Structures are given as C-alpha cells and as structure tokens.
Amino acid sequence: MQTNLSKDGGHALRLHGIGKTFPGTRALDGVSLEVSRGEIHALIGSNGSGKSTLIKILAGIHAADPGGEIRVGRTRFAASEWTPACARAAGLHFVHQVPTVFPSLSVAENLAIGRGFVTHRGWRIRWTEQRARAKQLIARFHIHATPDMPAGELGPADQMLLVIARALQDLEDEHTGVLVLDEPTASLPGPEVERLLETIRHRAALGQAIVYVTHRLDEVLRTSHRVTVFRDGRTEGTFETAGMDKSKLVSLMVGRAIAQDPRRAAARASTNRVLSVHNLAGGGVSRASFDLRRSEILGIAGLLGSGAADILRILFGVVPMASGEIILHARRFRPEGPRAAMAAGVAYVPPDRALEAAFPTMSLRGNLTGGGVARYFRSLRLLHDVERADARGAIERFIIRASSTEQPQSTLSGGNQQKAVLARCLREQPALLLLDEPTQGVDIHARSEIHALLREAAQRSTSIIVVSSDFEELAALCDRVIGMVRGRIVGEARSPSLDGRCLTELAQLTPEVGA
Template sequence: MSEKSVVESPRIAIAVRGLSKTYGSTKALDDVALDLRWGEVHALVGGNGSGKSTLIKILAGVVSADAGELTSAGETSELAHHTPVESSRAGLRFVHQDMAILPLLTVTENLGLGGRFVTGRFGRIRGRSNRAHVQKTLARFNLQVDPGARAATLATPQKALLAIARALQDIDETKRAILFLDEPTAALPAEEAAELLRSLRELADAGHCIVLVSHRLDEVRAAADRVTGLRDGRNAGTIDAQDLTETNLVELILGTEMPEMSAIETVAFGDDYVVDVRGAVGGPLRGATVRVRPGEIVGLAGLLGSGRTELLEMIFGVRKLESGELHFAGQRVSSPNASTMSKLGVAFLPEDRAGGGVFPGHSIATNMTAGQNRKYFTGTRMSHSRLMKDVKEDIVRYRVKASGPSALIESLSGGNQQKTALGRCLRTAPRLLLLDEPAQGIDVGARETVMTLILEAAKSGTAVIVASSEFEELTRLCHRIIVLSNGRDVDELAQGTGGHQILEAVLSQNKRAKQ
C-alpha cells in the first residue's frame, strides 16, 4: 500500500489502513480502515463480536495485528509491531469501561496510579509538587473535588472525568490527544450521561479527538460528529452527523433495518395483584408503593439513586424491608428472603451480569439450571440427560447463539450471556419477573430478542417489573411506568408514554423533590 493513500491533512489525527487480525479460524478484523480527525467526537459502533474491542486493543498496543498500518503525525508504522509505548507517544489514550477508579484510594492516588505520580530521587513521591500537579489537573478538567477524598465518595460522572483526567494529564495544553472511551455512559442514567457527553464535547472543542464506543443509539446521534460502524470485522461505513438517522445508524450496525417490534397490546387487567408493595422503606427507599397484576409489565423510571434497583432487591428479599408491607398473591410475606421468594415463583435478573447474573467458569447448562436442580433429581440421582435435553431446547427458545449446552458462559458474547441469564429466569415460568436494566450493554440484535422474550412472558401471564435508565425501552415494554424520585413513587405514566415525556417527568419530579 502506498503512503499516498492517506490524504495528508492537518485535520487527520491518525489513519489506520488495512488492519487485519485473525484468532484461530475467526477473522476478528478484516482490512479495516479508520480515519480520526482532531476536534471531533467520533463514535465507533457495532454489535458484539464486530471487532470494536480488538481494534482498540491493537491501537493500544496490547494485542498485535496480523497486518495494517498506522499513520500518525506524518509517520507510517506497521501495526504488527505496535507497542503500548508507541501508542502513548502517538497521543493515544484509553479509558476502559470499568474506568479502573479504585474506590478506596483518594483522588490524588487514583490520578497517580500507573506511574503517574510526580516523583523525586529513588522514586519517592514528591508530596508538594505532586499536590500542585493534581490541583492543576483537576482544574484543567473542571473537576471540583477534594484531592484527598476517597474516590468512592465521587458521583459516577465525576469518576469518569477522573479516569479521563488520569489518561490525559501528561498531555500538556500545547499537545492534542486521541482519547478512546469504551461505553463510558453504560452505567449512567440519562441526565448524568448527558453531563459526561458535554464534557467530552468540551475536550473535542479544545482540539482533542474523542473516540466513543457506545451501544446507546440516541447518545451516538446526539453526541457524535461522525460514526464509523464495524460489522463482522469489516468496515460497514462512516456517516457524518448531518446525514445520521436512526434507520441508517441501525443499518450500520445490523446491516438490515430494525426488525418490527411486537407492540404491546392494550389489555384489561383484573384486580388481583401478584405483588403489592406498600410504603417500602429501607436504604434509599422512603415509602415506595408498587403493585403489579398478572400479565402486566410495570416500568420503574428514575435517576440513579432514586431507589429503582433497591426496590427490586427488596421485593426479592435480598434487601431488608425496614418498614412497609409486601403482599404476594394476596398473602402477606412478613420477612421476605431470596429462597422463599424464589419458591413463591419470583425470578430476579440483576443489573450486573458479571457480579450476579451469570456463574462464571460454568457451562450454559449449569447457568440455565442453577438453583433449579431439584427438577432433575430422580429421587436417587441427577438426570443429566434430561437436563441437557431441556437446555438444548431452551437454547433455541431463548435464541442463545452457542455451540451447545456445554459451551462455557465466558465464550458467549454479552448479549448471549444475558439471554442465558434471562432464560434461566423465564424457564421456571415465574409468576413475577424482576428485571434490572435487562438490555444494558448488549447489542441491538440481542436487545430486540430480550425485549421480545419479556413481552412473550407477560403475554403468558407473568407479572413483570422492569427498572431501566433507557426510557425508550420502557415506552416499548410497559403497560404502566412508575416514576421514582428520592425513594418514593411520585408519578405514574400511562402506556405509550414516549421517552422524552418520561425524561421530563423524571426530571421535573427530581427538581420538585430538591426544592
């Protein structure tokens, strides 16, 4: 490939050409090109397994490419021999999804991690100079926090900014960086995500290049100047902001238009409630009331800290109900705990897959049947063959893409792990299904499957409560939406309420609560 193929332009930050990488028999990246410009927010989109993370790992120098060139500051180098040191010298900086902010360390210590302290002789940290450097860095990134405060006390957007500040602190004002952020807003509710995106825009306006990896399409549309899509390891195209529509963005990721959603039907519900929580108090909750009927999907909307997750945990009995009443199928449950609630027919899908949704190191079969083994006990032994046969059917039913029931859960993409975890909840035909951010951090295709499965469950009579920070999701799923603010249910929105209206309701309630 000739050097001339990269157009020399002062706007080009880096250009990648002909990048390929093969793992075993799978082509993770196949002749991929990427142009990044100074001063832009560039979104990188693609389904799970599209090659986004491999691309980023190669640019960071932690994975070596099979072929490909990187042009930076007029110099072209082979990506096969790219190292982390060269990556850093070229101004590339990375903030990973978990941000690597250690909660028990102070802001100063977090900034200094990874050899970034100001040090003197024998590697001693020079207290005064380091403090001055930290003050300067915090001011530069508009972070109004106490340098001595533990990171745990920071709000999530501040933690993200701290991670960004750590990545960029050695780039002085005269230089420019190319900053890669892997789903920085995945854990943030809408308002805080918007705040972080504003900060990213400021960085881009200051001349840096921001590369944003995101699954949130609305966010990509709102924030990006240009969008590059990857599909099955190949370039799916790059679209400028002015040409961006929801349709062509989804096409960029999926290659087809978004499949028709089975819209929820209007159903007349009776007066029998599956679950009826009255005045729940505990943790951030200060008297929340929610009731759900068979076949009904009730959404919980609210900002972070409004008590969405905690209310679900309380109903499932993993969080203490300090005061208030929980009624299940007309019976009062005096001291709910997870075992009794499961036996009553409640299933809970937590927000955090790695921390409670799946059983790492185990097969799909084990993951699907965990806690349900009594079903396969013949009286003398476990019927392994019956279990495997059921799981094989469930893999098809819940549309998990995997080689079979014995595949390890880690070998699946995030979306398929989530389908497995949801399948485990659904296969017991629960009377009440509690879902916390069921479609978080999974690609568009998997999201559609998850939503369809939830709708199908409700149609067969399961009562569903779903907490989500993605309001469009609630619009499409729910018969009713309860707005939570500061631990109380403050509003109820009817079926079909649009995402923007939900956001308005949430924000207005939050303002009212603060006054």
C-alpha cells in the first residue's frame, strides 16, 4: 500500500517505527531515520546493533514487523508490505561490501548487465553506442578504465565505482533516488579509500542522497554530514557530524567510553626464532626474507597485489612454494597443504570468514570445537556434555556474545563470528598464527577485544603474523612491521615509532634494483 504525500520537505528517505523480531530476538525496536537530498548520512553501531537488519528490510530481504512506515520522496509505504520490487520502483540502489563485478567481461558489458544492451531490431548489439554510453559513465563516476578493459583488471576502488555506476546509471537526474553503501571501503587499501570517498562526496554535491554504513569512524567524521547511531536495536540519536569526534561516537555506540586500544609494548629481544624465511617465492611473492621470534606480533604492510597475503597462504600450504627456504622450529618446513601446516602447529584465519573460515549453518558449538573434535570421542561415542562445556568456556574466555552454544553461527554479529573463528584456532594453542584482515568489517569495540585476545595469545608464546589494509591497526597491534611492494620486502619499522603515515610510506617504497 502506498499513499501520495503533499510535500516531502526535501527528504529523500524517511523511516519511522521500524521493528523486526526474529525467534527469541528483538533485532529492531521502532527505529527511525531521515535522509535529505544531497546528504551523506552515516549509519553506525556496534556489531549486532541492528544496522544490517535495517538495510535488509530496506532492500526487501526481510519483512518488517507491522506498524512501521517507509517514505521515499512523495510516497509512503507500510514497512511490513515493503518488497524488493518496491525498493527498485522507489529508486533505492544498494551497493554491498564485496563488489559484484564479472571479471572476464568488459567494463561496457558489466555496465549493461541489469539495464540491458543497446540492440538493433534483430537483437544484435550496437557496440559503438554501447561503448559510447560506457565512456560517458566512466567519466561521470571517475573510473580509471576504458570501455573494453576487462573488469577483473580494475583496482578495488574502480571495481566499487563500477558497481555504483551500474546502480545509478538509469537515474533521470542527479538528485533522485537513494544510494545505500554498505561497508564500501572495508577491503580497500588507504589510497584507494580516498579516491572512492571523493567520488561519493561529488555525488552528494550533485544532490544524490547517500546512506553510508561503515565501522570506520574516521571516514564518518571526514565524509558525512550527519550520523545516526544504533545501539541494541534502537536509534540512539542523529547528530551533526561537525560537532562530533571519535570518542563521542564510540560512547554513543557502546553506551560508555572505552579505553583507547593500547599500543603493545615491544617484545623483548630474543634469539629464539620461531620462523626464518629466506628468498621465498611463489604466488605473488618474489625473494622475500624475514624472521619471526617467539611471542612477537609481526605485521606486513602492503597494498593490493603486493604479495603480502600470499606469504600467509604459502606458509599455510594454500599457495605452492616455488623456491626459497622456510625454517620452522629449527627444522626445514615446506607445507604440502593445510593439513601438514596444522600438524606443524600453524593456524590461519583467512580474510573472508563467511566463505573460508566458518561453518555458517552449524551451531556456535560446532564452530568452536570443530578444530579438535577427535578429542571428544571415546569408544566411538561423542562426549556431547564435555564438548558443550568446552564451548561454554570458550564463549566466556573469548568474549563471544551469543544466546547459547546452539545459536547458529550465521546469526551472530560480524565481530562475534570473527571471535568464534579466532577462538577455534587459539584453543589449539598454535605456535604460529597467520591472520589476514583479522578485524575487517567489525566495529571498534569488537576490534579492541580481538586485539586484546591476540596480545594475550602472544604472551602465551604464540607468534603472530598479521596482514591488514588498515595500517593504523598494524601500528597499534604489532611489535614490528615489514613493508612489501611487488612481492618483495622493502623495509621495516618497529614499535614504538610505528604510525599509519610511516607504514603508508613503507608500503609504497620502490624495491631496490637487483634486491
């Protein structure tokens, strides 16, 4: 049901009294939101605060409880009757955290998907017009590309801009519709983030209404006009960003001030080397050499394509080692696969927890104990009581917020899912823990808790290597950070002189010729 309104007061989107109840959980409790034309409106909150649920209601994926209202421009809808078709017809456009591009297709072909190709009567594609239209969109959205370039060759920011262009290309003018961006910079390196944010600011200056969902509070402060804070399924309030700082936002999100993530004291110098890597090559790695000591947290700073993530994959046996030497615990180590790496005391947490690190349809208990299920078998019987007790202990120790051990993993918030993945690894007390983007997509409170868990693990003699596109995170967490460019180690920085600026510079050094 929809009703025409006499006037909209300049608001592109209004939500009022939106509620959502899942079995045993009140996910949203009468939340409200107003977004004006030409505004970048940030939406923030801790994991589990209700942000994702609201976005799914707006997209028509979840049906809201009866009683709420959605207004888009001059039309009003009952929230419980809102559908994906309503969202499309009302001009709502969604761009999710992982850009949905088709890498083997050209930029022009990617832009045509959804809208359709320009064709002759005989259904033959009019490529000249198709490329001309793509060229206009490339210029309009500041994409570094050509119409015939394969989308897979674009950088991450350009892939995100390509998806935004595809979503907005059919708008009749620049100030109609609403663009909803869900964590668009979560997987982008620093320089690419600023390019994307600049384009978003340009879209808003032209009159586009933008809802910007993010955990990165620095982006909220320097990009948005207003910010709405969610906490425990309720709207905590909407505020002018100009009057905010990070500490105020954090207090609103969690209901109290939290201590700044303390910078880790540098690990004491030790001759006890857990790992030595010499001239390692394989995947995107070329002649990389470094050492790792017991209880040390080592960061690797590198932009996309630097090869930093491939170092972790080689050490875990996911990417074949082409040449070089790895010494682990004073023995030569050449993992033939993950099973061999785990047998040697190596654990790995990949960047995509949902697809690569967790079992979404299983219970939290199954996710926590799956790494060592053999210990619960006695005489061909699974000791369920012991398993449940261990799972409860892990939930308490690793600060996982869940209703029970039997709660499905997929229903946990992002931060709690990540802590469950870490818990499964750390319960096995690995000698070497490899982490790729360990806090991607989690809020500042969960990030602080994860960092504390990693510091505790290091104190218990686990050595850790962290790859992160967030250089401020590396500076706060690590004893030492090495920079990687085009597959090679180019330099090193040590605590306590680490900071995001120096690591950004380190990750962009030019490798020495012949090095």
